[in-house]
Amino acid sequence: MMARQAGDGPGRGGTGTRGLSWLAVAGLILLTLAGAALTLGAFANLSPGAPLWLRTLGSVEALLSGSLGLGDVPGFSRAVGLTVLTSVLAALIALARPR
Numbered sequence: 001m002m003a004r005q006a007g008d009g010p011g012r013g014g015t016g017t018r019g020l021s022w023l024a025v026a027g028l029i030l031l032t033l034a035g036a037a038l039t040l041g042a043f044a045n046l047s048p049g050a051p052l053w054l055r056t057l058g059s060v061e062a063l064l065s066g067s068l069g070l071g072d073v074p075g076f077s078r079a080v081g082l083t084v085l086t087s088v089l090a091a092l093i094a095l096a097r098p099r
Contacts, residue, residue, distance in 0.1 A: 035086035
């Protein structure tokens with residue numbers, strides 16, 4: 001009878017599970033980067049002297065917030081909320097990363 005290796009127990013997933021985990025991490029990375037860009041835009045909308053490309057990101061953020069029903073929320077509160085959401089997504093990347 002052959003001895004089992006330590007990594008081949010019934011609780012360990014195969015390469016398919018590991019690949020799916022990396023796919024989830026890649027999706028979380030993309031969501032975090034999008035959230036970071038929208039957060040920058042939200043803060044740029046608060047300043048009239050911000051560069052045009054940052055204010056454009058802020059306009060995209062305002063459109064998305066309006067479509068989600070958050071158009072009545074003040075800009076600073078939306079920006080802080082996006083900062084917290086982006087931070088949580090970044091923390092989830094560290095937790096979801098396959099080991």
